[in-house]
Amino acid sequence: MNLPKLIEYKIKNDTISLKLNKNVKTIKFIGQQGIIEKSTENSNNGSYYFSKEDTYIRNEIE
Numbered sequence: 001m002n003l004p005k006l007i008e009y010k011i012k013n014d015t016i017s018l019k020l021n022k023n024v025k026t027i028k029f030i031g032q033q034g035i036i037e038k039s040t041e042n043s044n045n046g047s048y049y050f051s052k053e054d055t056y057i058r059n060e061i062e
Contacts, residue, residue, distance in 0.1 A: 004044075004061065016057060017047035028060040 008019040018027070027046035029038040031054055040046040048057055 014050040015047055016050070017045070018059060019045040020061070024061050026060075026062045028062075029057050030060055031055075031057055 004020040004022050004024050007021050010017050023042055023044045027040045027043065028036050029048040031037045038048045
């Protein structure tokens with residue numbers, strides 16, 4: 001299995017961004033109560049802007 005590798009992960013001001021070495025099916029940004037706040041498809045990068053209501057964001061990559 002050839003898994004994607006994380007090349008870059010940044011948090012700047014209120015934005016979190018990541019970059020992988022190859023395209024993946026989906027990059028999800030998941031917040032409180034498992035709610036998908038943003039999803040990017042068929043890409044090797046994604047970003048999410050934190051709102052005032054966000055207490056945390058986690059990523060899930062498929």
